[in-house]
Every structure is written in C-alpha cells, then in structure tokens.
Amino acid sequence: MLARDWYYNERRQIGLDSAVASIYELDDDRDARARATLDMLNVQRGWRVADIGCGNGVLACEAAMLGADVDAIDISPAMLALAEIQAGDRKVAIRTQSAGLLSFAYQPNSYDLVVSEFTLHHLPDFWKAVAISRIYNALKPGACFFLRDIVFVSMPDGSERDVEAWADFNAKNHGFARDSVVTHMRDEHSTFGWVIERMLTDVGFALVLADYHAPLHGAYLLRKPKSGEQG
Template structure:
C-alpha cells in the first residue's frame, strides 16, 4: 500500500484536534480521568507483556491520556512516544513521567502525529479512535500501518457495537445506564458520547484493518467494548 499522505498537503484534511464530545482540556475531566477510565499501572504492564513488548523495542501510545500506559511502557522498552491532542492531558502525563529519558511527548492526534516510516514495533490506542468519523478512522489506521515495522503490532480498544441496526438503540441505552451506574461518568456524559462522538461497529474496524494490510491476530468483544490486536505482516 502507498504511504499515507502528509496532513498539511491538503486543504481538506480533517483537524483531529477539534473539540468532539467531552472536553479533555477541562481540569475536572483530567483530574477524574484515571478513576473513571479504570486506569491501572498493573493492568497496563500485564497488557504490554501480553503484547510482547521487549527491552529493544520502540512504541507509541496514541491518545495517551494521563500517561499511565506510556510510563509503564517506558520502563519496559527502549523508547516510547506518548501522543495526545489535549495539552492538559499531556501535562498530566509529563508530571507522572518520572524523568524517564526514553519517554517523549507529542501534542498531536491520529491524523497529525509525526513518526518515521516503519519506526515502531508497537502502537497502542485505547478509547481514543472514536473521536474520528469512520472515513478518518481508516486514514488513521493507514498512517499507523505505515509507522509500524514489518511484524509490528497495533493494539486497539474502544467502544464498538456488534448489534443489528434494530437493536442499536437498546444497546446504546443499556451502555449509558451501565456507564452511569459503574463508573464516574454521568448519564449526560454517556449520552454525549453516543450523540456527538463516533463510536462504530466492530465489523467496520475489522474491515478497515484488513483493507490497510493488517492481519488480525486477536479480536475480543466484551459487551460494547472491543479490542483488536493487528499485525503488519513481516
């Protein structure tokens, strides 16, 4: 496949820093993010081990939030780039970085991050891709593919529906109720996600991944949450 285009080459390129849904520049959103997302250094270390992260490897975490995963990754591998469109999130991530010399930061998104072609062994993206409409999700995945070394892997987790169209309203309502009862997110915030953000279907993500050239290694569906491990063939 061709290398994805440089964003500033086109006047029609999507601004992936635009405000969509919840405002993650808001101090309260940042302060409560870890608790509401269930952030855990222990779980992130386990995940990175399962993904095969090794000391000689390089990786990027796109939509890094407050940086728990990026920090743990930097303790395990050669270098990590933590990427987020929110300056407030990046400030929180930098504050917990513990002066790790192999951890760097970029204020950017899926469509604007800078990376050498075939530069990463692993890219992770948790609960972030839903900020893009589907056309731009595909563009984002193509850019990630180009940034991965042959044999490199992408770990992607997000809200992804599997229901038939006639069942979507019930599924969305059920998720919003679950969210308000089991996390710190309010019903209004869950409704905002469905109304204003761009969660999609697991089958659509699977098709995007394979059309980009990825081989899907694993797909796990847990209610409306799904995770994919996809590999750039070596």
C-alpha cells in the same frame, strides 16, 4: 498535507481540557490494566513504542519502565501535562508529542508496537481509515498494533437497547453519568465492530484477535505482515 483546507481538524473535538483530564484521576485500576496490556503484548526492552491518545500517560510510562523507547502522543495539552507528571513520578523518560492519529510524526517502518485506546472513535469513518493506514505505515514489518475502543457490536436495530445498557454499565462500574454516554452518542463517531475489522484488514493488517467485551467495547490485536507473508 495537513494544511489542506479539506483535511479533518482533530483539534475541534470535545474533551480537550483539564476537566476531562480529571476523569482519569478517578481510575484507580489504570496501572494494573496498563501492566496487563503490556504483558499481553510481550513488550521488550529496546522496543520503540507509540501510545497514540496516551491520556494520562500511565501505559506509556509503564512501557518505559519495561525498557521501551516510548512516544506518548495526545491532542490534548492537559493530557500531555498529566503524562509528564506520571513520568516524573515514576522517574522514566518518555517523549511527548502534541498530535493525533492524523497528525503524529513518524518514520516509516520504525515502531515495534503502536497502542491506541479509546481514541479512534473521535474520527469519522473515512478518517479512521486514514489513521489506520498511517499506523500501518509507521510499524515495522512483523510488528503489532493494539487497538481498544468504543464500538457497536450489534446491528443498528439494537441501538436503543444497547445504548441504555452501556449507560447503565458505565454508571455502575465506572462512575460515569448517563449524560457522558448521551454526549458520546450525539457528538462522537463510534462505529460497528465489523466496520472496524474491515478497515483494519483492508489496510493490510492480519487480525490476530478481536475481543468484544462489556457493552460496546472492543479490543483488536493486529500484525503487520512481513514481506512475502499474506495479510
């Protein structure tokens, strides 16, 4: 399927080099945030976990430290190299896979948890739905998917106001230049929160939590129903 000429090419996306990877090294709170996320998700020893779009691998490594069997997946060689360094520093074992949301390898019904943070927006909406369906199929019945991404909370007529607020927020809180926000708006594929919610539930997920926090950020906790349960 991936060889078909109409299939979306994830590797043409911007931001796959070491310069972008270096941004992650500026984030001093990443360990604490990863631990808080894993605590919230109640990750257990022996779980099979996939972190798709793993970035520098901190969350994947923290999950491995809890005793999970972890696949750290990213389309960027620079990011995977950072993930392997993180694993070496923490003396944990993770499996790295050079792939994206549309190409990661999986066995159906095999994961206890899938996490994807700030990755889905790289795909146009049609391919977002394809990616979500693949994640749904990869999860065991009763297992969860945690998604965090850049989404638009407002309706389209609020875009100019919200984009400027988002740029200001990132400059003050994360040290990102306004140019990075401009690049995102022009070249990437964030969509509305209500569109994401519809994609997630139409695939079959039960929406456990939708949390819209800070300008244009959303987090979603989804559960794949067990046989006989309603989605």
